[in-house]
Amino acid sequence: MTDLKTSDSESADLETFRNDTRAWLEANCPPEMRKPATSDADVFWGGRNAKFSSEPQRIWFERMRDKGWTVPDWPREYGGGGLSAAEHKVLRAEMARIGARPPLSSFGIWMLGPALLKYGNEAQKKEHLPKIAAGEIRWCQGYSEPNAGSDLASLQTRAESDGDDFIINGQKIWTSYANYADWIFCLVRTDPTAKKHDGISFILFDMASKGVSTKPILLISGYSPFCETFFDNVRVPKSHVVGTINRGWDVAKYLLQHERAMISGMGERGVGRPLGQIAADSVGTDGQGRLDDAMLRGRIATFDVDEAALAACAERAVDLAKAGQAHPAFSSAMKYYGTELNKRRHEILMSAGGVDALEWESERSRQGARPRAWLRTKANSIEGGTSEVMLGIVAKRILDLPGA
Amino acid sequence: MALVLTEEQSMLRDSARGLISDKAPVSHLRHLRDSKDPTGFSKDLWHSFAEMGFAGLLVPEEFGGSGLGFVEAGIIMEEIGRTLMPSPFLATSVVAASVLTRGGNAAQKSEYLSKIANGSLLATLAIDEGAKHRPLQTSLKAVRAGNGFKLSGAKALVIDGHVADLLIVAARTAGSAGEREGLTLFLVNPKAKGVAIERTIMVDAHNAARIEFANVEVTADSVLGEVDQAAGLLDGVLDIGRGAVAAEMVGLSDEVFGRTVEYLKSRKQFGKLIGEFQALQHRAAELYIDIEITRAATMKALQALDADVVKAAPAVAVAKARAGTTATRAVQEGVQMHGGMGMTDQFDIGFFMKRARVCEELFGDANYHTEQLARARGY
Ligand SMILES: Cc1cc2nc3c(=O)[nH]c(=O)nc-3n(C[C@H](O)[C@H](O)[C@H](O)COP(=O)(O)OP(=O)(O)OC[C@H]3O[C@@H](n4cnc5c(N)ncnc54)[C@H](O)[C@@H]3O)c2cc1C
Ligand SMILES: Cc1cc2nc3c(=O)[nH]c(=O)nc-3n(C[C@H](O)[C@H](O)[C@H](O)COP(=O)(O)OP(=O)(O)OC[C@H]3O[C@@H](n4cnc5c(N)ncnc54)[C@H](O)[C@@H]3O)c2cc1C
Numbered sequence: 004m005t006d007l008k009t010s011d012s013e014s015a016d017l018e019t020f021r022n023d024t025r026a027w028l029e030a031n032c033p034p035e036m037r038k039p040a041t042s043d044a045d046v047f048w049g050g051r052n053a054k055f056s057s058e059p060q061r062i063w064f065e066r067m068r069d070k071g072w073t074v075p076d077w078p079r080e081y082g083g084g085g086l087s088a089a090e091h092k093v094l095r096a097e098m099a100r101i102g103a104r105p106p107l108s109s110f111g112i113w114m115l116g117p118a119l120l121k122y123g124n125e126a127q128k129k130e131h132l133p134k135i136a137a138g139e140i141r142w143c144q145g146y147s148e149p150n151a152g153s154d155l156a157s158l159q160t161r162a163e164s165d166g167d168d169f170i171i172n173g174q175k176i177w178t179s180y181a182n183y184a185d186w187i188f189c190l191v192r193t194d195p196t197a198k199k200h201d202g203i204s205f206i207l208f209d210m211a212s213k214g215v216s217t218k219p220i221l222l223i224s225g226y227s228p229f230c231e232t233f234f235d236n237v238r239v240p241k242s243h244v245v246g247t248i249n250r251g252w253d254v255a256k257y258l259l260q261h262e263r264a265m266i267s268g269m270g271e272r273g274v275g276r277p278l279g280q281i282a283a284d285s286v287g288t289d290g291q292g293r294l295d296d297a298m299l300r301g302r303i304a305t306f307d308v309d310e311a312a313l314a315a316c317a318e319r320a321v322d323l324a325k326a327g328q329a330h331p332a333f334s335s336a337m338k339y340y341g342t343e344l345n346k347r348r349h350e351i352l353m354s355a356g357g358v359d360a361l362e363w364e365s366e367r368s369r370q371g372a373r374p375r376a377w378l379r380t381k382a383n384s385i386e387g388g389t390s391e392v393m394l395g396i397v398a399k400r401i402l403d404l405p406g407a
Numbered sequence: 408m409a410l411v412l413t414e415e416q417s418m419l420r421d422s423a424r425g426l427i428s429d430k431a432p433v434s435h436l437r438h439l440r441d442s443k444d445p446t447g448f449s450k451d452l453w454h455s456f457a458e459m460g461f462a463g464l465l466v467p468e469e470f471g472g473s474g475l476g477f478v479e480a481g482i483i484m485e486e487i488g489r490t491l492m493p494s495p496f497l498a499t500s501v502v503a504a505s506v507l508t509r510g511g512n513a514a515q516k517s518e519y520l521s522k523i524a525n526g527s528l529l530a531t532l533a534i535d536e537g538a539k540h541r542p543l544q545t546s547l548k549a550v551r552a553g554n555g556f557k558l559s560g561a562k563a564l565v566i567d568g569h570v571a572d573l574l575i576v577a578a579r580t581a582g583s584a585g586e587r588e589g590l591t592l593f594l595v596n597p598k599a600k601g602v603a604i605e606r607t608i609m610v611d612a613h614n615a616a617r618i619e620f621a622n623v624e625v626t627a628d629s630v631l632g633e634v635d636q637a638a639g640l641l642d643g644v645l646d647i648g649r650g651a652v653a654a655e656m657v658g659l660s661d662e663v664f665g666r667t668v669e670y671l672k673s674r675k676q677f678g679k680l681i682g683e684f685q686a687l688q689h690r691a692a693e694l695y696i697d698i699e700i701t702r703a704a705t706m707k708a709l710q711a712l713d714a715d716v717v718k719a720a721p722a723v724a725v726a727k728a729r730a731g732t733t734a735t736r737a738v739q740e741g742v743q744m745h746g747g748m749g750m751t752d753q754f755d756i757g758f759f760m761k762r763a764r765v766c767e768e769l770f771g772d773a774n775y776h777t778e779q780l781a782r783a784r785g786y
Contacts, residue, residue: 288786308725315706318410336692394693401695405672405680406679406683
C-alpha cells in the first residue's frame with residue numbers, strides 16, 4: 004500500500020516561488036494598499052482618463068504592471084506575467100495574506116481578455132491585450148437591452164453590412180461605467196432572419212465613435228455606475244468582430260463564465276476584521292466576551308461557516324480547471340452562491356450596525372458607506388445573470404434535467 | 408496542495424468503490440437489519456478490508472499498516488457513505504487507530520496497532536455521556552485505587568461497543584464536568600469485571616451501545632497518554648473522527664442526490680417528467696451547489712488534518728457543520744421529491760435519511776461546530 008502515497012514533485016519549485024513572491028510583495032506593496040478598498044476611489048480602473056486617487060495607488064499599480072502582474076496568468080507576449088496556474092494560486096494567496104488590493108480592476112481583465120485569448124485573432128490579441136494589461140484602455144460591456152435581460156439572446160441592436168463595415172443602431176441598458184469607458188465589447192444582431200442564438204455577433208468599438216451616446220442611471224445606492232447607451236449609425240469595421248460573424252453567442256457565453264466567476268468572488272471575503280468582531284463593536288459583548296445578541300451571533304457564525312466553505316470551493320474550482328476536470332457551467336453555481344452569500348454579509352452588517360448604519364450623508368458615516376454598499380450588493384444576484392437564471396443553467400447543463 | 412484527488416487517490420477510491428458497491432450495496436444493510444444480525448456488520452467484508460490495507464490505512468507502516476493520511480481515510484468513508492455499509496472502519500481504523508498512534512506509548516502501540524491493521528482487533532472510543540456531544544462534560548469517574556484506577560459511570564453512543572475487543576474510555580481523574588484539565592484516557596477490556604454493555608438498536612441500524620462501568624479496575628499501564636491531560640489528545644482525535652464523518656456525509660449526500668435526480672428524470676405527472684418543473688429544478692440545483700461546496704470544505708479539512716491536526720480545528724468545524732446541514736437537506740429533499748415512494752421502507756432512500764441523522768449527532772452536530780467556529784474567531 005505504500006505506493007499509494009503521494010509525492011509532490013513541483014512543490015520545491017513552488018516553495019521558491021512563494022518565498023520570492025512574499026519577499027517582493029513585502030518590499031513593493033505600499034502599506035496603504037494593504038487595506039480593503041472602501042470606496043470606488045480606492046479602485047483603480049485604468050483608461051485614457053484614468054487618475055490615481057493617491058501616490059501609493061500609482062506606485063503599486065506601476066510596479067505590478069511592470070511585472071505583468073495586473074494579469075499574472077496571461078502570456079508574457081500580451082503583457083501578462085506568464086505564471087502557471089499553480090504559481091498564480093500562490094501569488095493570490097500571498098497577496099491575500101497581506102491584504103494587498105488588486106492593482107488594477109477592469110472588465111478587460113475579468114471578461115474581455117479571457118474571451119480574446121480564446122476567440123480573438125492574433126491581430127486583435129496584439130492590439131487589445133497589452134493595453135488592458137497596462138491599464139491604458141478601459142472597457143465596458145454592451146450586452147443587456149431594455150427587452151433583453153435574462154433572455155439575452157433576444158437582443159435587437161442591429162448591425163447592418165456596408166462594405167467592409169457594419170452600421171450599428173440600437174440601445175443597450177445597464178451598461179456599467181459606459182460614461183467612463185474607452186471601448187465597448189458589444190453584442191449585435193447581424194442576421195435578423197436566423198434563429199435568435201444564431202444571428203448574433205460579438206464586436207469591439209471605440210466609445211468615442213460618432214453616434215455613440217450615454218445617459219447615466221441612478222442606482223438605489225445613490226451612485227450612478229451604469230448607463231443607457233445609444234448607437235445611432237455607428238460605423239465599425241468588420242475586422243472588429245471577435246470570432247465568426249453570427250457565432251457571437253459562443254463568445255458571449257464564454258465571456259459570461261468568466262464574468263460569473265469574477266462576480267462570485269466579489270465581496271471582502273476573508274479580509275479585514277471578522278464580521279463577528281465588527282458586530283461586537285456596535286452590539287457589545289456579554290460577560291464571557293460573546294456577542295451580546297445570540298440570534299445575530301448565530302447568523303454570523305453560520306455565515307462564517309458558509310463563507311469558509313465557499314472559499315474552499317472557489318479554490319477547488321481553480322484546481323479542477325487546472326486538472327481539466329471542471330464543468331464549464333460551474334461558474335454559474337459559484338456565482339449563485341457567492342452573490343447570495345455577499346448579500347447575506349451586508350444584511351448582517353446592517354443589522355449589526357443598527358441605527359448607526361442608517362446614516363446616509365455625514366463625515367461620520369463616510370457618506371453612508373455601509374448602507375450604500377448594502378444596497379449595491381442587491382445587484383450581485385442580478386448583474387451577470389440573475390440567481391434564477393444561474394439555477395436554471397445548473398439544472399440544465401450540469402444536472403441535465405429535462406426541458407430546463 | 409490542490410483540492411483534487413491525485414491519481415493514486417483516485418485509484419484508491421476506485422478500488423474501494425468497487426469492493427463496497429459490489430459486496431455491500433444498501434441491500435446489505437437492509438439484510439443485516441432485517442435479520443437482526445448479532446454482529447451488525449459482515450466479518451468477511453472486514454477481512455477484505457484488512458487484506459486491501461484499509462483496516463490499517465492510518466496505522467504507521469512499522470506496525471503493519473499502510474501509513475496513509477486522512478484524505479485517504481476520507482475517500483474510504485465517502486464510499487462507505489454511498490452504500491451506508493456498516494463497518495468497523497470509523498471506530499477502529501480511524502478513531503481508535505488515531506488515539507493509539509497519537510497518544511499511545513511504545514508498548515501500547517506495538518500491542519494493538521498491528522492487530523488493528525490485520526483486522527483481528529476491534530477498538531472504539533467511549534466518550535459521549537449525555538444526549539449531545541460535549542467532550543468536556545465527561546464525568547465518568549476514575550479514582551486511584553492501589554496501583555491503578557477504578558472507573559465508574561456510563562457512556563452512550565459507543566460505536567461498535569458490543570463487538571469491540573478494546574474500549575478506549577474517556578474519564579475524569581480530576582476537576583469537574585466542563586473543565587479541560589482532569590481528563591484521562593484508559594484502555595479497558597470490555598470483558599473486565601463491572602463492565603455492562605447494552606447494544607442499542609439505533610434508527611440507522613448501525614452499531615452502537617450504552618456501557619456502564621461499575622468500579623471497573625484497571626492497572627496504571629492502561630492509561631493512554633498523560634493522566635489529567637487527555638483534552639489535547641481528544642481534540643485532535645475527535646477532529647479526525649469529525650473529518651471522517653463529514654466525508655461519509657458527503658458520500659451519502661451525493662448518492663441520495665444522484666438517486667433523486669434520476670427519479671426527476673423518470674417520474675411523470677401532469678403528462679411531464681417532474682424534473683421539468685422549475686420549482687424542483689431550482690431546488691435540485693441549489694442542493695447540487697450545497698453538496699459541491701461541502702465536498703470542497705471537507706477535502707480542505709482532511710488536507711488540513713494531514714498537514715497539522717492541531718491547526719486543522721477551524722477547517723474541521725466548517726466541514727462538519729456544513730456536512731450536517733447539507734446531508735440533512737439532501738435526505739429531506741430526497742424523500743420529498745420521491746413523493747409517496749420516498750416514505751416507504753421498501754425504497755432505500757429512508758435508510759439514507761436515518762443514517763444522516765445519526766452522522767449529524769456523531770462528534771457534534773452543525774450547531775456545535777458553528778459555535779466552535781464563533782469561539783475560535785473571538786465573538
Ligand atoms: C449593477 C448592475 C450592473 C450591470 N452591468 C451591466 C453591464 O455592464 N452590461 C450589461 O450588458 N448588463 C449589465 N447589467 C444588466 C444585467 O445583466 C441584467 O439586469 C440581468 O441580466 C437581468 O436582466 P433584467 O434586468 O432585464 O431582468 P429580467 O430578465 O426582466 O428578470 C426579472 C426577474 O425575472 C426572473 N426571471 C427571468 N427569467 C426567468 C426564468 N427563465 N426563470 C425564472 N426566473 C426568471 C429574474 O431572475 C428576475 O428575478 C447590470 C445590472 C446591474 C443590476
Ligand atoms: C403516509 C401517506 C399516507 C397516504 N394516504 C393516502 C390515502 O389514504 N389515500 C390516498 O389516496 N392517497 C394517500 N397517499 C398518497 C399521497 O396523496 C400521494 O403520495 C401524494 O399525492 C403525492 O403523489 P405521489 O406520491 O405520486 O408523488 P408525485 O406526484 O410523483 O410527486 C413526486 C414529487 O414531484 C413533485 N411534483 C409533482 N408535480 C409537481 C408540479 N406540478 N410542480 C412541482 N412539483 C411537482 C411533488 O411535490 C413531489 O415532490 C398517502 C401518502 C403517504 C405518504
